[in-house]
Each structure stands twice: as C-alpha cells, then as structure tokens.
Amino acid sequence: MVLEKQAVEKMVVTVRSLEGMLVMAGTDGEATDGGETEVKGCEVEKKVDDDNDDDDGFYGFGNMPKRKYDPTYIKYGFIAIERGGESLPQCVVCMKTLSNESMKPSLLKRHLETNHADKKDQDQTYFQPLGENVKRQRLDKTGQMYQKGAGIVKASYEVALLVAQNMKAHTIAESLVMPAAKILVKHVIGEEAVAKLESVSLSNNTVQRRIEEMSSDIADQVIAGVRASKFGFVIQLDESTDVANCCQLLIYVRFTQNNTVKTELLLSQELSSTTKGKDIFNVLDNFFKQNELDWGKFALCAKVLPPKLLSCLNRVIKIVNFVKTSALILGCSNCSVKISAPTTRLLYHTEVRWLSRGNTTRCLFELRDELLVFFMEKKHDFQKDLEDEEFISRLAYLSDIFGALNHLNLSFQGPNCSVSDFILKLGAFVRKLDLWIKNVERKRYGMFKLLTTLESEPNDQFSQEIVHHLSLLKTELMYYFPDVTCCAYIAHPFSVDPADLPVGTGEQEELTDIQADETAKMKHKE
Structure with a gap:
C-alpha cells in the first residue's frame, strides 16, 4: 500500500504539471479543455471527450498532431487566429483564445454553453458579423487590415512588372496607368471604388524600387538553382554594345532544376574600362566569389590560326x-x-x-x-x-x-x-x-x-x-569531341537488332520497348 500511495502521488504531480503547461500555453484558464483528470483513492480517472477524433490523450502529449480550423466552427462562435505558426480558435464573443488542442466541436460547444449560455441557441448568422468585426481589428495575416494592405502592395508590384515588361518609363504608372484606372473604375463600378485606388502607390521611386526588388529576387532564385543543380552548370558569355555605345557583358547559364534543363540570364554588367580577356575574367571571377559559386570545368579552345x-x-x-x-x-x-x-x-x-x-x-x-x-x-x-x-x-x-x-x-x-x-x-x-x-x-x-x-x-x-x-x-x-559518330539506333531505332547493343547497359531493353511501341513507329514514319 505504501508503494501504491507513492505511485499515485507521482502521477498527481505529473497531471498538475501538464495542467500548468496547458494554462501557460495560452488557454483561457480552463485547464480541463483537453480533458479533466481527477485522483480518487488509489485510482486515476481520465474524463475523455466523446469525440471519435480525440487521439490526444494524457500519454503522448508532446506528439499531438496540429488541428486545423473548419469554417463550420463559426456556429459555435469561433474563428481562427494564427499564432506561432499554428491555428488557434478565438471566441468572437469574449475574444478569448483557446489552445490548438481545443479545436474540436465538443470543446468549442462546451465553451459556448458554459461561458455564453444566453447565446447557445444562436445560429451562425448571428456569429458571422461578430467574426468579421474581430477580423477587422486584427493585425495578423488573417485580419482584413493585413489582407487589404497585402492586396494594395501586390497591385503595386504587378503594375511595376507590366511597366518593366513593356520597357516603359517608370513615370507612366503614375501619369497614365493610375488616371486611366480611375476613369475605368469610376464609370464601371462607381465613385466609392475610386477612393480605394488612392492607396496604391505608383510613384516613380516606388516603381523603380519594385522593379529592383523583383530583379534581385529573380537573381537570387537563379543563383540558388545553379547552386542546387545536380549535374553542374554551363555558361555562355556575350559582349554587346547598348544604345549609349557602352559595352555590356552578358552571361547566360544553363542548369538542371526539377528534372528540367533551364537557361537563364545570370549576369548583365557594364564593362567600364576595356574589354580584354583579363577584364572579363575578373568580372566573372568576382561574381562567382560574391555568390559562392564553384568554377566548373571549362575547356578553352586553343587558337589554331597559323x-x-x-x-x-x-x-x-x-x-x-x-x-x-x-x-x-x-x-x-x-x-x-x-x-x-x-x-x-x-x-x-x-x-x-x-x-x-x-x-x-x-x-x-x-x-x-x-x-x-x-x-x-x-x-x-x-x-x-x-x-x-x-x-x-x-x-x-x-x-x-x-x-x-x-x-x-x-x-x-x-x-x-x-x-x-x-x-x-x-x-x-x-x-x-x-x-x-x-x-x-x-x-x-x-x-x-x-x-x-x-x-x-x-x-x-x-x-x-x-x-x-x-x-x-x-x-x-x-x-x-573524339566521337562524332551517332549511334545507329538513335537515327534508325526500328532497323537495329537489340542483340547488337552492349549488354548490361540497359540499351537493349530500352530499344526493345521502343520497337514494340506502335505510337513511336507512327511518329518515326512521319
């Protein structure tokens, strides 16, 4: 009996520690939201909710899956709020935020009936306006203020992208695009919608900054793709003269990404002094060092002129x-x-x-x-x-x-x-x-x-x-290029005997599959 009593005392301490953790994790003070635990005599009882999807019992507490918000939960008076990378239920009546473990219909309903008994018979049409009002007050990604601001910024970026793609002056967005958009919105939607366009910034400096940011982001993506290329990369250099008669060095790169071969512009830089081989190599070498790119194996053809x-x-x-x-x-x-x-x-x-x-x-x-x-x-x-x-x-x-x-x-x-x-x-x-x-x-x-x-x-x-x-x-x-002879089965796959190909390389099997493909035969005849 002494040993049993000590074991029960240890379990009580453990249960209370978990209850404290639930309270500190941001619950509304109801430590029993995840289930109430009582100690009676020498037995430990766990009151478990009657939901079939309740798999977050006392044991395995640290490995519980994250629950997701369902829009139907608004009928219990709850909307979702993002905090710390997880979705949490928030009551639209008392504004309290429960833990992710409480994202279950039975627990949400219990909160409504316990804390807001006068509203337990209301349907979702009552709670929806309250939820919209709460969202307008938020500053996180789920709030309307954030979504409205994100839409304004996105519109500014997309207009700047159009300006860059059509190679127009940056001032055209503010002097032509915005006035034209206001006229269209005024006659098609109405005067009230015109005021919303005023918050979209399309000034000369803003468009220039947007274009530079997008250009920088594209360059980062290309460099990241080159670094992650499984089979390395190859480059091609091209020096041209722009409209101002200045020498521009262009470097194109070809690499593999997501099982496809991609060709992108890696660098475009003005050669301020001379265009000697040394100058070009220094520009390329400095770019590789700044972006932590490894030099590939480049073969430079020797000059064979007499x-x-x-x-x-x-x-x-x-x-x-x-x-x-x-x-x-x-x-x-x-x-x-x-x-x-x-x-x-x-x-x-x-x-x-x-x-x-x-x-x-x-x-x-x-x-x-x-x-x-x-x-x-x-x-x-x-x-x-x-x-x-x-x-x-x-x-x-x-x-x-x-x-x-x-x-x-x-x-x-x-x-x-x-x-x-x-x-x-x-x-x-x-x-x-x-x-x-x-x-x-x-x-x-x-x-x-x-x-x-x-x-x-x-x-x-x-x-x-x-x-x-x-x-x-x-x-x-x-x-x-020591071997400039093309394999016969590449040019004429249906006239070559697979037995004549090397064994163990997979070429025999692959050619056999091709010869058995009727669709491939039709395309080859075409």
Missing part, C-alpha cells in the same frame, strides 16, 4: 578599332568617301562577342575599297594593308571560314536541339573539312565564296596555309 593568318586577323582588329575609337566613321559629314558597299558600318571585334570574328572580317572585306580611299586621303599606314593582294586574300579566307563556323554555331542553338543533332552536325562539319582540304590541294576554291570573288587565285604558299589551318581545325575539334 602565324600569317593570325597576323592578318590582328591587323584587321587594329584597323576596325582605329576607325571606331577615332570617331572617323564612314558616312559622316566631314568624310568625302561615298559608301557603295552593302555594309555601311564597321563592327568592333572582341574576344567574347558571339560571332564577332565572322562579322568583323566580313564587314571589313566588303568595305575594303572605301577604306582604302579613306586611308589614302589620311595617308595612314593601313593603306599598305588594303593594297596588298595577299592581305586581301587572307582576309577573304578568314571571312569565309569564320562564316562557316558561325553557321555551325547557330545550328546548335535553340530549345529543340538534341545531343544526337549536335553529333550529326559536328560529324558533317568534320567531313566538310576533309573535303575542303582535298579541294584546296586540287586548286579548287569554290566553297569559299568571298575568296573566289578576287581576281587572282591563291598561290601555292597561301594554299598550304589554308590546308594547314583546316587540318589544325579538324585536329582541335577531334581533340574535344
């Missing part, structure tokens, strides 16, 4: 940069040269501009006669280059070969380009290089359109340079 062709290209760059940086642009009022060529503007050359070499050399080749007259008037050393037939021949060849590479690069672009397409196109280009080498060795230059427009054919020395360059280019491509 010395004389490389010297010609460097001379072309100097000519173009001299004309552009000196503001001696063809076609200006103080220039006596009349433009008769199809190209009327020279393009800057830079190591990172996409397709820059082909565009630069082609533009200079088409403007060679006009530039020669121009440099003759200025008595500049560049006159000798444009009078040299070998220089012009090399310039024509560079324009042709860079144009072919540009065409190959463009064929790799687009959302529907697959790995098999890449392999097929690259393999075809390698075979073209073999064909071009044989043609040059036989003194046939018809595949180089600009080179064939010249009066004199390339001499033996220049022909050897072309063959040497094409051979180096093929060797470089084969080094980075």
